[in-house]
Amino acid sequence: MAESLISDLITLQDLTYKIQSFSSDLSREDTEKTIGKALQMWSNASQLTFTRVSTPGVKVYLNVKFVSGFHGDNHPTDGPGMELAHAFFPLHNKGLAGDVHFDDDETFSINGRPGVDLLWLAVHELGHSLGLEHTFHPNAVMFPYYTGYRPNLRLSSDDRNGIQRLYGKFALY
Numbered sequence: 001m002a003e004s005l006i007s008d009l010i011t012l013q014d015l016t017y018k019i020q021s022f023s024s025d026l027s028r029e030d031t032e033k034t035i036g037k038a039l040q041m042w043s044n045a046s047q048l049t050f051t052r053v054s055t056p057g058v059k060v061y062l063n064v065k066f067v068s069g070f071h072g073d074n075h076p077t078d079g080p081g082m083e084l085a086h087a088f089f090p091l092h093n094k095g096l097a098g099d100v101h102f103d104d105d106e107t108f109s110i111n112g113r114p115g116v117d118l119l120w121l122a123v124h125e126l127g128h129s130l131g132l133e134h135t136f137h138p139n140a141v142m143f144p145y146y147t148g149y150r151p152n153l154r155l156s157s158d159d160r161n162g163i164q165r166l167y168g169k170f171a172l173y
Contacts, residue, residue, distance in 0.1 A: 013167075014049045017062035024066070025108045025115065034110055035064055038122035041153075042130060045160040047168035062129050064122075066104040077103035084116055084146060087128035100125045109149075117149040132162045 017039065022031045032052075039050040039062075053060060070076040073096055075086050084106055088096040102108070102121070109115030123141045134144040137158040155163075 013047050014051055015061040016051050016053045016058060017064065018053055018060045019064045021065045021067065021104075023102065023108045023118070024104055026110065026118065030110055031066075031118070034118045035122055035126075038119060038126050041123055041155055042126060042163055045155050046163045046166075048130070048163075061098050062126065063099045064102075065099070066102045068104045071101065073099075073101065075101070077101070077105060079103070079105045080107070084121055085125045087125040089128060090131050098129045100129055112149045112151065116146070119153055120148070120150060121146065123153065123155075127159070127163070130163065131166050132159075135159075135162065 017035075019032060019035055022028050026034070036050075036052070043049050050062075065071070068077055069079075073088075077083065083103065085100060085102040087100045088098060090097050100122070102118075102125070107115035108118045108121075110118055120141065124146075127142050132142050135142045135158050137143065137156060138147075140156040140158040141153070142159055142162065
C-alpha cells in the first residue's frame, strides 16, 4: 500500500486532504485557512494542487489532526515544548502515510501572536508528508528546527528545488 501511495503521489497532481480534528487554541476557520495556506505554498512551487474533502469514502492522501498524548500511532505527543508535531512520509507507516499530527498541548498561534506559529509548522510538516527531508539551509522551511513566526513566510530556493524534484516545476519558478 505504501508503495502505491508514493506512486499515486508522484503521478497525481491533485491530492486530497482532510482536517480530522482542530486546534484547541485557534478557531476552526483560522485552522482551516492556515492549513490551506500552507498547502498553497507547496502548490505554488510545484505541479501539485490540493482539494479538501469531508465526504466519507473519498481517498484522502493527507490527514491533519491535532492530538494529545497517546493517539494510536506509536508516536505519542510529549506535551508543551520539545516536539511540536510529527508527520509520516509517503513511504512509511502504511495507514498513516501522509498524515500530520500537531501536538495540541502546544499553544498554537497565527499572525505573530504569542505561541507556536501554525503556518510555519504546517508548511514544514506537510513538506515531510509530501516526501521532503530536512535541509540544513537556515532560511529553508525544511530546516530541522522551529524558527518561529516569519512575516510573509515564503519557501526558500532550497525548499522549492526539493518539492520540484519530487513533483515537477510550476511554470512561475
